[in-house]
Amino acid sequence: xxxxxxxxxxxxxxxxxxxxxxxxxxxxxxxxxxxxxxxxxxxxxxxxxxxxxxxxxxxxxxxxxxxxxxxxxxxxxxxxxxxxxxxxxxxxxxxxxxxxxxxxxxxxxxxxxxxxxxxxxxxxxxxxxxxxxxxxxxxxxxxxxxxxxxxxxxxxxxxxxxxxxxxxxxxxxxxxxxxxxxxxxxxxxxxxxxxxxxxxxxxxxxxxxxxxxxxxxxxxxxxxxxxxxxxxxxxxxxxxxxxxxxxxxxxxxxxxxxxxxxxxxxxxxxxxxxxxxxxxxxxxxxxxxxxxxxxxxxxxxxxxxxxxxxxxxxxxxxxxxxxxxxxxxxxxxxxxxxxxxxxxxxxxxxxxxxxxxxxxxxxxxxxxxxxxxxxxxxxxxxxxxxxxxxxxxxxxxxxxxxxxxxxxxxxxxxxxxxxxxxxxxxxxxxxxxxxxxxxxxxxxxxxxxxxxxxxxxxxxxxxxxxxxxxxxxxxxxxxxxxxxxxxxxxxxxxxxxxxxxxxxxxxxxxxxxxxxxxxxxxxxxxxxxxxxxxxxxxxxxxxxxx
Numbered sequence: 001x002x003x004x005x006x007x008x009x010x011x012x013x014x015x016x017x018x019x020x021x022x023x024x025x026x027x028x029x030x031x032x033x034x035x036x037x038x039x040x041x042x043x044x045x046x047x048x049x050x051x052x053x054x055x056x057x058x059x060x061x062x063x064x065x066x067x068x069x070x071x072x073x074x075x076x077x078x079x080x081x082x083x084x085x086x087x088x089x090x091x092x093x094x095x096x097x098x099x100x101x102x103x104x105x106x107x108x109x110x111x112x113x114x115x116x117x118x119x120x121x122x123x124x125x126x127x128x129x130x131x132x133x134x135x136x137x138x139x140x141x142x143x144x145x146x147x148x149x150x151x152x153x154x155x156x157x158x159x160x161x162x163x164x165x166x167x168x169x170x171x172x173x174x175x176x177x178x179x180x181x182x183x184x185x186x187x188x189x190x191x192x193x194x195x196x197x198x199x200x201x202x203x204x205x206x207x208x209x210x211x212x213x214x215x216x217x218x219x220x221x222x223x224x225x226x227x228x229x230x231x232x233x234x235x236x237x238x239x240x241x242x243x244x245x246x247x248x249x250x251x252x253x254x255x256x257x258x259x260x261x262x263x264x265x266x267x268x269x270x271x272x273x274x275x276x277x278x279x280x281x282x283x284x285x286x287x288x289x290x291x292x293x294x295x296x297x298x299x300x301x302x303x304x305x306x307x308x309x310x311x312x313x314x315x316x317x318x319x320x321x322x323x324x325x326x327x328x329x330x331x332x333x334x335x336x337x338x339x340x341x342x343x344x345x346x347x348x349x350x351x352x353x354x355x356x357x358x359x360x361x362x363x364x365x366x367x368x369x370x371x372x373x374x375x376x377x378x379x380x381x382x383x384x385x386x387x388x389x390x391x392x393x394x395x396x397x398x399x400x401x402x403x404x405x406x407x408x409x410x411x412x413x414x415x416x417x418x419x420x421x422x423x424x425x426x427x428x429x430x431x432x433x434x435x436x437x438x439x440x441x442x443x444x445x446x447x448x449x450x451x452x453x454x455x456x457x458x459x460x461x462x463x464x465x466x467x468x469x470x471x472x473x474x475x476x477x478x479x480x481x482x483x484x485x486x487x488x489x490x491x492x493x494x495x496x497x498x499x500x501x502x503x504x505x506x507x508x509x510x511x512x513x514x515x516x517x518x519x520x521x522x523x524x525x526x527x528x529x530x531x532x533x534x535x536x537x538x539x540x541x542x543x544x545x546x
Contacts, residue, residue, distance in 0.1 A: 038062045039124070042110070046126035047489075047514045053103035053130050057110055064093045066115035072098040073111045073482055077450040079519045082108065105131030107450035107518040111483040123484035125477075127518045129450075157217065164213040166415030171210040172275065173411060175203040175253075176298075177306015179268050183261050184328070192318055199313055200258060208250040215243050238277055245274045272298045290350045293343050300339035303332055305411070308404050315400065319393075326388055326396075334385075337377060344374075351422040354479070354521065357546065363420040370413045377406050423520075424546040431525065431541045437462070438529045438537040439502060442473070449520045449545055455488050455512040458495075459529050460505035467508050470530040478542065479521040488512050520545050 041060040044050060057072055072087040087098045096114065108130065113123035154162075182196055224230060234240045249271050256263050276295040307329045314322050348355075348367065358364030384399035428445040439460040444453055457473050476485040490510035517523075522544055529537045 038122075042126065044110075044128040046128065047516070049129040051131065054100060054128075056097050056099050058095065058097045059112055060095045061114065061116075062094075063116060065089065065096070067093055068115070070096050070114045071112065071482070072096060074098065074100065075109050075111070075480070075483070075519065076103075077106055077519055079109075079477070079480055079483075079521055087112075103130045107515045109477075109483065109486075109518045113482075113484060125484045125486045127486070127514070127516050129515050157220075160213075161217045162416055162419055164210065164217045165419050166412050167206075168210040168214045169415040169418070170408070170411045171203065171207040172271075173298075173301050173305040174309050175207040176268055176271055177302035177304070178203050178309060179253075179257060179264055179306075180302055181306050181310045181329075182258060183264050185325075189321070192314065192321055195313065195318075197258070201254070204250065204253045204257070207253070208247075211243075211246050211250050215247070242274050242278045245270070249274065268302075272302070290347060293346050293350070296339055297343040297347065300336040300343065304336040304340065305407050307333055308400070308407055311400060312404055315397065330385055330388060334381065337374070337381060341374060344370075357422070357424060360424040360546075361420065361422065363417055363422045366413050366417045366420065370410055370417070373406050373410045373413065377403060377410070380406065426546050429525075429543045431543070433539040433541070435537045435539065437531065437535055438468075439505065440527045440529060440537070440539045442525055442527060442541070444517065444525075444543070447517065447543070447545060449517055450515060451517075452513060452515055453517045455490070455514075455516070456493075457490055457510045457527060459508045459510075460502050461508070461529075461531055463504055463506045465506075466532050467506075468529050469532055469534070470528070471508070471510050472528040473510075473512075474526040474528070475516065476524040476526065477519060477521060478524055485526075486516055488516055517545060 038061060039059060040062050041058075043056075043058045044054050057074060059072065067089055070087060070089060074082050076082055082103060083099070083101055085099050087096045089096050096112070106129070107127055109125055109127050111123070111125040116122050178200060182200065185192070185196070219225065219231075219234075235244065249267060253267060257267060258264065272295055275298055276291045311322055311325065311329065314325075348358075352358070358367060380399050380403045384396055384403065387395040387399060426447045426449075428443065429447045430441075430443050432441045433439070441456075441458040443456040443458075445456075447453060455473065457471060459468055459471055461468060471490060473488040473490055474485050475488065477483045490512050493509045493511040495507045495509045522542055525541050525543055527537075527539045529539075531537075
């Protein structure tokens with residue numbers, strides 16, 4: 001029995017004791033953190049400002065990277081990727097780069113993700129600026145696109161501005177549409193030509209008056225009236241040039257129109273092209289072909305609206321002429337409404353980063369009203385086509401009246417929309433959260449994407465503790481998971497006043513000023529405060545940037 005026991009002790013117990021001792025020895029060794037890849041150099045660097053567009057983004061790390069699943073993404077203020085190029089890795093696997101197209105002025109966010117040699121994923125984001133980024137441009141609020149909201153308490157000038165816009169768009173669509181349709185009926189009967197000429201002169205007068213009213217009621221938004229230097233300077237802007245061209249075209253119309261189809265076509269195209277440069281399509285989405293889309297939208301509106309006016313003018317006394325005109329108009333009107341819907345929908349996608357913005361602004365509400373009216377137009381159009389096929393004049397007449405009323409309502413809505421901003425106004429972010437061991441306040445002002453925003457983080461710790469050991473501010477872009485979170489480089493600042501807000505607590509303040517807030521959308525703000533006892537308070541809040 002003793003021998004057997006000794007054998008078991010030698011074979012089982014002793015090796016087990018050796019393993020236990022070895023494990024205990026390992027546990028007694030101080031733990032070391034595995035080394036992960038660290039970004040050594042970035043070109044463009046974080047928060048750098050470039051006079052001209054950089055050719056590429058180059059990121060260099062301190063160790064070899066995995067040559068799989070690495071990426072660099074560069075997006076503009078509206079979170080749109082600036083290139084479809086893919087990142088490439090250097091032969092020594094310590095550097096990745098991404099070729100860039102020529103970038104316009106603005107703030108750009110670089111987001112990268114790599115896998116370090118130890119298999120740990122590493123990623124982050126930062127911002128750089130090209131040119132003198134204008135905060136107003138970044139927010140999509142340039143020139144004539146900036147307008148005041150609708151309110152019963154508006155001043156007289158505000159009412160006049162809205163009224164002048166409604167009149168302008170009504171006369172613009174009807175006058176341009178009338179010119180379009182008269183090109184196809186140049187050899188009509190003398191009585192018809194006489195009526196057409198009379199209406200042409202009347203519409204041109206109305207358009208000239210509307211241009212003068214538009215300019216006179218809006219010029220004070222841009223310059224101080226009577227200061228000729230400023231007025232001359234404004235004349236060189238896109239809006240100023242467009243107004244001058246509109247006035248010139250409205251005046252030239254009395255001289256050149258209805259003499260040849262070529263001149264009429266040139267005048268009409270010039271008018272539509274000029275108007276395409278005024279408004280949201282140029283101020284917000286001009287670089288994405290929105291001007292061309294707006295041109296198509298205006299042309300379709302002119303064809304549809306001008307045709308309705310032409311029918312209404314001649315319906316009573318020139319019934320046979322209108323019966324011949326209706327089949328031609330019916331086909332073009334259907335195509336025009338389809339183009340209006342498609343181009344209008346595309347413009348909305350170009351204007352708005354997120355369709356949910358429609359619920360936040362008067363512009364969005366007016367757009368939804370316009371959509372309901374357009375649905376009415378489609379329904380009435382279907383009714384009129386059936387009446388036309390069955391030769392029911394009474395039903396057709398009623399349909400024309402309803403269609404004309406819907407057109408007038410749509411033009412009224414559009415006139416109002418052009419003086420409203422599609423984007424909600426940004427207001428300074430001011431958030432406070434009470435914690436068990438620390439209170440936190442975060443202020444971001446003015447909270448405009450692409451602008452030089454001021455970030456302020458205030459913390460309050462019990463007065464029996466020293467200042468926080470560490471305060472970190474992170475921003476995570478929630479609308480795109482491929483963009484890594486940004487860490488805002490805070491620096492300590494003078495706490496100033498406010499020490500007695502929370503009795504028994506001491507305030508610390510940290511600040512940063514820069515263009516880190518580069519994109520519109522939903523951001524999660526995260527604050528981490530570590531006190532002297534290594535207790536970390538974490539607070540999170542979502543903010544919406546427009």
